[in-house]
Amino acid sequence: MIQSSKLLSQTVREWSEAFMHRSMRDFKRVMNDTGLSFSQINILMCLMHGGCEGVSDIGERMGFTNAAASQAIDRLVQLDLVKRSENPQDRRGKQLELAPKGLALMQKGIEARTRWVEDVTESLTPAQQETIIAALTLLTEAARARTD
Amino acid sequence: MIQSSKLLSQTVREWSEAFMHRSMRDFKRVMNDTGLSFSQINILMCLMHGGCEGVSDIGERMGFTNAAASQAIDRLVQLDLVKRSENPQDRRGKQLELAPKGLALMQKGIEARTRWVEDVTESLTPAQQETIIAALTLLTEAARARTD
DNA sequence: GGATATAGTTAAGTATAATTAACTAATAAA
DNA sequence: TTTATTAGTTAATTATACTTAACTATATCC
Numbered sequence: 001m002i003q004s005s006k007l008l009s010q011t012v013r014e015w016s017e018a019f020m021h022r023s024m025r026d027f028k029r030v031m032n033d034t035g036l037s038f039s040q041i042n043i044l045m046c047l048m049h050g051g052c053e054g055v056s057d058i059g060e061r062m063g064f065t066n067a068a069a070s071q072a073i074d075r076l077v078q079l080d081l082v083k084r085s086e087n088p089q090d091r092r093g094k095q096l097e098l099a100p101k102g103l104a105l106m107q108k109g110i111e112a113r114t115r116w117v118e119d120v121t122e123s124l125t126p127a128q129q130e131t132i133i134a135a136l137t138l139l140t141e142a143a144r145a146r147t148d
Numbered sequence: 149m150i151q152s153s154k155l156l157s158q159t160v161r162e163w164s165e166a167f168m169h170r171s172m173r174d175f176k177r178v179m180n181d182t183g184l185s186f187s188q189i190n191i192l193m194c195l196m197h198g199g200c201e202g203v204s205d206i207g208e209r210m211g212f213t214n215a216a217a218s219q220a221i222d223r224l225v226q227l228d229l230v231k232r233s234e235n236p237q238d239r240r241g242k243q244l245e246l247a248p249k250g251l252a253l254m255q256k257g258i259e260a261r262t263r264w265v266e267d268v269t270e271s272l273t274p275a276q277q278e279t280i281i282a283a284l285t286l287l288t289e290a291a292r293a294r295t296d
Numbered sequence: 297g298g299a300t301a302t303a304g305t306t307a308a309g310t311a312t313a314a315t316t317a318a319c320t321a322a323t324a325a326a
Numbered sequence: 327t328t329t330a331t332t333a334g335t336t337a338a339t340t341a342t343a344c345t346t347a348a349c350t351a352t353a354t355c356c
Binding site: 007008009011012013014015016017018019020021022023024025027028029032038042045046048049061062063110113114116117118119120121124128129131132133134135136137138139140142143144145146 | 155156157159160161162163164165166167168169170171172173176177180186190193194196197209210211258261262264265266267268269272276277279280281282283284285286287288290291292293294
Binding site: 202203204214215217218219222235238239240241242 | 302303304305306
């Protein structure tokens with residue numbers, strides 16, 4: 001099935017390019033609206049998605065020092081977007097999680113990014129909608145499985 | 149088909165969240181590897197996608213002044229990522245396009261973002277692959293149609 | 297032809313993200 | 327218990343993205 005595989009590859013490429021282009025515009029808009037930096041939104045996204053444990057962990061994942069992470073998180077805490085509490089198991093460490101306001105902000109972002117999909121899909125036939133559901137479920141599982 | 153529509157909405161939401169989380173990590177990695185800023189990569193993406201005409205146009209789309217756009221583009225030109233030439237129709241304006249090096253960089257980025265999809269899809273059945281192709285084609289067309 | 301508007305550049309100043317280095321506090325190891 | 331390691335914070339410095347303002351050059355309008 002060489003031909004089908006090539007078509008798939010091209011399809012994925014075009015979709016990725018179009019989606020990224022739009023996502024970046026939305027991302028930039030959120031930055032302007034909220035006054036948050038790229039890194040700060042990235043931190044919120046990491047907390048939303050799960051897998052970011054402490055301050056140093058976030059620094060590593062984001063590619064900067066734990067000092068920078070501490071400062072960035074501090075601003076997010078002051079803005080009521082992140083809740084920072086002591087870890088009872090290891091009192092050196094901090095437990096970080098999205099505060100309600102931060103969760104709402106992230107959900108609003110996801111809304112914006114997905115609205116155009118929902119718009120187009122509501123005019124599709126049930127069979128076509130099932131196609132989208134099946135495909136996106138596969139892709140979401142693939143994305144989650146790859147934790148590298 | 150209320151139930152199916154709700155499921156679709158939820159599916160899109162989860163996919164969007166997972167994809168964005170991964171894309172942002174890749175985006176940050178490209179920033180670190182190349183030393184380019186968020187805005188500079190965004191400009192390259194805009195030129196790649198088409199629809200960014202001159203310097204001021206880019207400034208408007210990116211949400212900053214044309215002075216900032218001029219400076220950002222100048223750095224990209226110095227790095228051989230963007231080709232800036234005079235517009236023969238209106239000699240005040242500049243024609244901007246990706247230089248070969250810039251095009252290669254963007255394509256490498258798309259590669260990275262789509263590799264995980266290609267990885268998972270190559271183990272799927274032809275029928276499942278067709279499902280993905282059909283869904284992503286629909287979504288890509290939707291993304292392109294919405295030029296707002 | 298002269299006034300106005302548009303496209304872009306340049307320079308100086310501002311704001312802030314991130315680094316380095318020095319520090320505190322809690323845990324682990326010796 | 328003493329030492330070393332780990333987690334995080336803080337302050338001073340650096341780097342740079344972006345703004346404002348002044349400028350040049352081309353195009354359009356009267």
